[in-house]
Amino acid sequence: MKLEKKTHITLQDVAKHAGVSRATASLVLRGSKHITEATREKVLASMQQLGYVYDRVAANLRSKVSTTVGLIIMELANPFYSELLVGIHQELDKFGQTVILGTTFDSQSIQERLLSTMLEHRVGGIILSAVPGSPSAPINRIEQLGIPVVLVGRRLPEANCDYVGVDNVLGGQIAVDYLVQKGHRRIALVGGFSQLSSWQGRKQGYDHALLQAGLTIDPSLIIESPATRQGGIEAIEKLLLLPDRPTAIFCYNDTIAIGAMMKLKDAGINPGQDMAIVGFDDIPEAAIISPKLTTVSSFTRMMGAHAARLLYSRIEGSALEPTSVILKPQLIVRDSCSFTGKY
Numbered sequence: 001m002k003l004e005k006k007t008h009i010t011l012q013d014v015a016k017h018a019g020v021s022r023a024t025a026s027l028v029l030r031g032s033k034h035i036t037e038a039t040r041e042k043v044l045a046s047m048q049q050l051g052y053v054y055d056r057v058a059a060n061l062r063s064k065v066s067t068t069v070g071l072i073i074m075e076l077a078n079p080f081y082s083e084l085l086v087g088i089h090q091e092l093d094k095f096g097q098t099v100i101l102g103t104t105f106d107s108q109s110i111q112e113r114l115l116s117t118m119l120e121h122r123v124g125g126i127i128l129s130a131v132p133g134s135p136s137a138p139i140n141r142i143e144q145l146g147i148p149v150v151l152v153g154r155r156l157p158e159a160n161c162d163y164v165g166v167d168n169v170l171g172g173q174i175a176v177d178y179l180v181q182k183g184h185r186r187i188a189l190v191g192g193f194s195q196l197s198s199w200q201g202r203k204q205g206y207d208h209a210l211l212q213a214g215l216t217i218d219p220s221l222i223i224e225s226p227a228t229r230q231g232g233i234e235a236i237e238k239l240l241l242l243p244d245r246p247t248a249i250f251c252y253n254d255t256i257a258i259g260a261m262m263k264l265k266d267a268g269i270n271p272g273q274d275m276a277i278v279g280f281d282d283i284p285e286a287a288i289i290s291p292k293l294t295t296v297s298s299f300t301r302m303m304g305a306h307a308a309r310l311l312y313s314r315i316e317g318s319a320l321e322p323t324s325v326i327l328k329p330q331l332i333v334r335d336s337c338s339f340t341g342k343y
Contacts, residue, residue: 009052018046069311070118070126072102072111078227078255079283080300081129084152087304088127095312097124106131115142124315127307129153132195136160148314152307155197162314164307164325166298168198171329172205175250175278175296180213182337184248184276188221190235190260192252199224199252202280206250221246225256232259240267247275248337254279254286254295261289261336272336282332292334299327 015025020043027035028043046052069092073081089099100121102114111131115138118126125148128139136158139149149161179187189206192199203222210217223238225231232251236259239246251257257279261271271277272291279286282297306325 009050011052014043014046014050014052017050018043067096068098068100068121068123069308069315070100070102070114070121070123071128072104072114072118072126073129074106074131075103078253079285080153080253080255080281080298083283083300084129084304087301088308089304090301091305091308092312097312104131108134112138119145119147123147125149125311127152127311130156130159132193148311150307150311150314152303153198157197160322162310162323162325164303164310164327165198166303166327166329168201168329169205169208171280171296171298172202172250173209174205174329174331175280176206176209177212178294178331178333179248179250179276179278179337180209180215182248182276184246185215186218186221186244186246186248187215188223188239188246188249190223190239190249190251191225191231191256192227193224202250202252227253227256229255229259229262232256232261233263236260236263236267249275249277251277251279254281254283254293257293257295257336258285258289261291261293272338276337278337286332287334291336294334294337295332297330297332299329303327 011025011029012022015022018025020039024035024039025043028040071085071088073084076082076085085101092099100118100123102117104111104114108131111134115126119142126142127150129152132154134156136156139156139159139161142149143161151159151161151163153165155163155165176187187210189203192202194200194203207217220242221239223235225235232255235256239249249260251260257277261277264271264275269275277293279293279295280298281300282295286293286295310323310325
């Protein structure tokens with residue numbers, strides 16, 4: 001008679017297969033330094049051969065201490081979020097925390113579903129880059145359940161939780177100040193959407209720099225678009241239709257700036273020579289494209305590390321009032337801002 005294969009492999013099964021006690025197998029699972037390398041390899045080999053899957057949710061319930069953290073961001077195709085994830089993951093790994101990742105694509109319904117899923121998996125805390133226009137009430141309810149939330153990159157006005165981000169106002173100001181110093185008087189603001197707190201901050205810095213230089217704010221030079229290369233392309237298409245074109249462009253982020261430069265080249269306009277471009281974030285690609293992109297660094301990995309440390313301190317029981325960590329941006333000057341005055 002054919003024996004029915006056991007479908008649920010327990011840690012006791014692993015221990016028996018490896019010839020060790022269940023306690024030893026458990027120590028291997030938890031990465032204990034008190035286990036010899038030979039024993040560790042033997043137990044790990046048994047886990048693989050038997051197909052053992054660690055039930056982390058059940059373990060969290062037994063110990064009443066979660067070792068998982070939820071991370072909800074817009075998407076990974078945007079290099080800003082990839083860098084943010086690296087900073088968060090590297091820091092949480094030091095504390096033995098595992099990251100459960102969800103992407104919203106800026107959809108509130110997806111964000112709501114992801115938040116519910118994170119709670120169902122008994123995460124110890126959540127790092128959230130919120131969808132524009134998100135209500136604060138659900139976030140506050142999660143905090144009231146004793147599950148800390150750290151907002152990163154995007155604020156929610158009424159959310160009673162921690163926040164980590166860059167000084168967007170200062171970032172916008174130093175970008176436009178630099179363009180003014182280069183002699184530009186018609187400077188466009190391209191990309192992003194006005195519902196975003198980060199856009200609002202960068203726009204405030206843009207306005208302040210222009211007014212401080214005695215320049216007027218021309219609404220026709222402010223073009224909103226998705227924060228993607230295609231968004232940059234479409235925004236430039238609109239700017240090129242203007243009878244009085246700008247001589248310089250401050251882009252909401254580097255991805256938009258790269259799309260903008262692609263479209264300028266297609267139109268026979270040399271970015272960096274015929275029209276100045278400044279981005280925001282300093283993604284890795286900014287230093288290798290042609291021309292190399294002048295940009296404002298938001299220290300994205302550092303932002304992620306700060307968010308991770310702050311969240312872990314809350315998980316460990318820190319009872320301080322909600323904290324804001326604001327990083328100071330830095331202008332990174334490269335090749336995309338020389339200007340001949342001709343196109």
